[in-house]
Amino acid sequence: MMLPFTAWEAMGVLGVVFALFLGHFLLIAGAFYGGFWFWGRERLAARRIQQQPLRAARPLRELLYSVLSIALFSVMLLGLWVLDRFDLTAIYWKVSEYGWIWFLASIAIMALVHDSYYYWAHRFMHHPRVFRRVHKLHHGFHNPTPFASYAFHPLEAIIEVAWILPLALLMPIHPGALACYVVLLTVLNVISHLGYETYPAWVARWFITSTHHNLHHTRGRGHFMLYFNIWDRLMGTNAHDYEALVEEINLRAQASARP
Numbered sequence: 124m125m126l127p128f129t130a131w132e133a134m135g136v137l138g139v140v141f142a143l144f145l146g147h148f149l150l151i152a153g154a155f156y157g158g159f160w161f162w163g164r165e166r167l168a169a170r171r172i173q174q175q176p177l178r179a180a181r182p183l184r185e186l187l188y189s190v191l192s193i194a195l196f197s198v199m200l201l202g203l204w205v206l207d208r209f210d211l212t213a214i215y216w217k218v219s220e221y222g223w224i225w226f227l228a229s230i231a232i233m234a235l236v237h238d239s240y241y242y243w244a245h246r247f248m249h250h251p252r253v254f255r256r257v258h259k260l261h262h263g264f265h266n267p268t269p270f271a272s273y274a275f276h277p278l279e280a281i282i283e284v285a286w287i288l289p290l291a292l293l294m295p296i297h298p299g300a301l302a303c304y305v306v307l308l309t310v311l312n313v314i315s316h317l318g319y320e321t322y323p324a325w326v327a328r329w330f331i332t333s334t335h336h337n338l339h340h341t342r343g344r345g346h347f348m349l350y351f352n353i354w355d356r357l358m359g360t361n362a363h364d365y366e367a368l369v370e371e372i373n374l375r376a377q378a379s380a381r382p
């Protein structure tokens with residue numbers, strides 16, 4: 124059987140996807156890490172979520188696992204490209220086919236689908252029998268830095284991105300829209316693992332803040348969502364003191380800013 128691509132083409136796609144994925148992650152996570160953990164160490168100390176961390180941060184170990192996950196994500200994206208070459212996906216390559224409104228709408232739909240998928244996949248990974256084998260590694264980072272954003276066990280890395288495969292078979296997605304979504308995901312995921320709270324208190328009610336996910340790392344229960352604080356509220360998996368803690372950090376930061 125003749126393949127609709129050559130091995131060199133596939134290697135090239137894998138190389139480009141891996142380089143772009145790793146490059147944008149290093150740029151974004153590096154900028155936030157440098158800005159908060161070095162430049163802001165003293166200046167933004169009041170915004171630090173763990174004022175007295177019980178465990179040290181392990182950015183190099185986080186980075187190592189994030190690079191490994193990004194390699195796996197790239198292989199999965201190559202799989203998507205291969206399926207597309209066999210004409211099995213709804214992926215399209217010309218923006219004009221569906222227009223810019225759909226291009227933007229598809230990014231929003233990906234975020235909503237991923238957000239809900241993540242809540243239930245994350246709860247599944249907290250099942251005691253699954254946790255040990257799949258999700259424990261990510262929870263080893265009690266005091267996370269931006270480099271922990273993709274620091275997963277390989278099995279978790281596969282679960283994290285599995286949602287895109289069925290979606291790409293059903294919904295027209297432009298590769299550029301997928302790339303925009305990945306950048307958005309990285310920025311918001313890096314903020315979740317920042318270790319510093321940057322949002323005003325009212326945001327905590329509706330969105331996932333750094334404090335929301337930091338509490339998930341320190342306490343290991345509840346707080347399963349990615350972007351919107353919807354399922355956690357509906358299912359009662361928010362910590363009762365979450366919003367008060369975000370408020371407390373904001374008040375501390377305001378007090379420290381006064382001359």
Ligand SMILES: [Zn+2]
Binds near residue numbers: 245262
């Ligand atoms: Zn978890």
Ligand SMILES: [Zn+2]
Binds near residue numbers: 267336
């Ligand atoms: Zn995390």
